[in-house]
Amino acid sequence: AQSVTQPDARVTVSEGASLQLRCKYSYSGTPYLFWYVQYPRQGLQLLLKYYSGDPVVQGVNGFEAEFSKSNSSFHLRKASVHWSDSAVYFCVLSAGSNYQLIWGSGTKLIIKP
Amino acid sequence: NAGVIQTPRHKVTGKGQEATLWCEPISGHSAVFWYRQTIVQGLEFLTYFRNQAPIDDSGMPKERFSAQMPNQSHSTLKIQSTQPQDSAVYLCASSLEGLGENTLYFGAGTRLSVL
Numbered sequence: 001a002q003s004v005t006q007p008d009a010r011v012t013v014s015e016g017a018s019l020q021l022r023c024k025y026s027y028s029g030t031p032y033l034f035w036y037v038q039y040p041r042q043g044l045q046l047l048l049k050y051y052s053g054d055p056v057v058q059g060v061n062g063f064e065a066e067f068s069k070s071n072s073s074f075h076l077r078k079a080s081v082h083w084s085d086s087a088v089y090f091c092v093l094s095a096g097s098n099y100q101l102i103w104g105s106g107t108k109l110i111i112k113p
Numbered sequence: 114n115a116g117v118i119q120t121p122r123h124k125v126t127g128k129g130q131e132a133t134l135w136c137e138p139i140s141g142h143s144a145v146f147w148y149r150q151t152i153v154q155g156l157e158f159l160t161y162f163r164n165q166a167p168i169d170d171s172g173m174p175k176e177r178f179s180a181q182m183p184n185q186s187h188s189t190l191k192i193q194s195t196q197p198q199d200s201a202v203y204l205c206a207s208s209l210e211g212l213g214e215n216t217l218y219f220g221a222g223t224r225l226s227v228l
Contacts, residue, residue: 034216043119043222100158101158101217103155103156106155
């Protein structure tokens with residue numbers, strides 16, 4: 001069965017520190033993977049996506065993610081977080097021709113001053 | 114490009130009343146999705162249209178909920194006889210050609226409050 005797991009419901013990081021948000025997926029085929037972000041009282045916005053090629057993909061606002069087929073993971077990283085990064089982050093799997101997206105439960109990122 | 118437009122941003126209804134939510138997808142996008150978001154359930158898929166045709170409504174509650182896409186420029190989600198448990202943020206998204214590697218673009222959502 002296809003699934004996406006974000007094991008951390010909340011992550012607290014100090015401003016300026018590095019960040020990693022974890023995402024594990026389960027899918028036997030070639031996955032299309034996305035990270036979306038939802039800022040307070042706003043809709044969801046795409047941060048980055050992966051579907052082939054270089055396993056490290058760059059996104060907006062300094063975010064990047066690394067796809068690992070062997071670990072079935074697609075972790076999100078940022079070298080130095082800013083207070084404006086406070087939001088909920090969703091890891092999403094699109095299983096090719098399957099027209100439904102599989103959403104992780106989200107990780108709420110809290111930035112400490 | 115104004116993005117996906119959802120109206121109204123906030124809607125308050127009394128229990129038993131009807132609520133209609135509107136979505137204008139990005140011009141040229143052939144796929145439209147509706148999701149519901151609550152604190153408890155998180156993000157729930159409701160329904161999906163491609164080229165205005167309903168493809169999958171497996172997430173729609175069987176009673177009281179209906180969605181239509183009468184033309185390529187708008188879709189509606191209608192909830193009849195609203196109940197307090199329908200209170201949620203309803204998100205609409207559009208995509209160029211369905212899923213796969215295509216990106217979903219979301220509207221800001223409609224917050225429905227049923228009193």
